[in-house]
Amino acid sequence: NAGVMQNPRHLVRRRGQEARLRCSPMKGHSHVYWYRQLPEEGLKFMVYLQKENIIDESGMPKERFSAEFPKEGPSILRIQQVVRGDSAAYFCASSRGRNTGELFFGEGSRLTVL
Amino acid sequence: GESVGLHLPTLSVQEGDNSIINCAYSNSASDYFIWYKQESGKGPQFIIDIRSNMDKRQGQRVTVLLNKTVKHLSLQIAATQPGDSAVYFCAENIGAGGTSYGKLTFGQGTILTVHP
Secondary structure: OOEEEEEEEEEEEOOOEEEEEEEEEOOOOOEEEEEEEEOOOEEEEEEEEEEEEEEOOOOOOOEEEEEOOOOOOOOEEEOOOOOHHHOEEEEEEEEEOOOOOOOOOOOOOOEOOO | OEEEOOOEEEEEOOOOEEEEEEEEEEEOOOOOEEEEEOOOOOOOOOEEEOOOOOOEEEEOOEEEEEEOOEEEEEEEEOOOOHHHHHHEEEEEEOOOOOOOOOEEEEEEEEEEEEEE
């Protein structure tokens, strides 16, 4: 499967716990994006990363959220001390370069905070 | 502020009909627009894009029209099929001055239902 792989597909956490969402981009893609989708809404940009670098994190909440894309391994979106408002679908996407809006999205990770 | 929105939240058509999904945007600086399709439980799928120096672009069974004068974008689907049933999002990017064309602002979406 050469598509964008996200895991877990579903994650349940209690308030105050940590959530870690992983994303492996398509083979040959070095640009990764994270988007959040609340129910009945469109996707909201969170962060844009290239290998080992955060390029644009203007959509990330100032606290509790962080993202990385290490030299080896998947990109990680980490949410510390989750609150109910963090419940959403988190989508990762990748592209071959920065000069295209043709993003290849994964199937998403659905976070539920109890 | 910057926003991309849709005129119609739902659209129902019969199989074989043509579908037109509309989108309005408010940022005159937007220079790149994309349509995505999202099926239930899945991630968005790229359909077609258009840059602001174009008025029309065609793909397989789809056409995107851009009217910069009234800041309006539309997606036309020819001979709509049941498999086209999904939520359709328009998205915009201020590419020229931004970090990436992949940093998109999505609209709220239109639900397209195709009846056999």
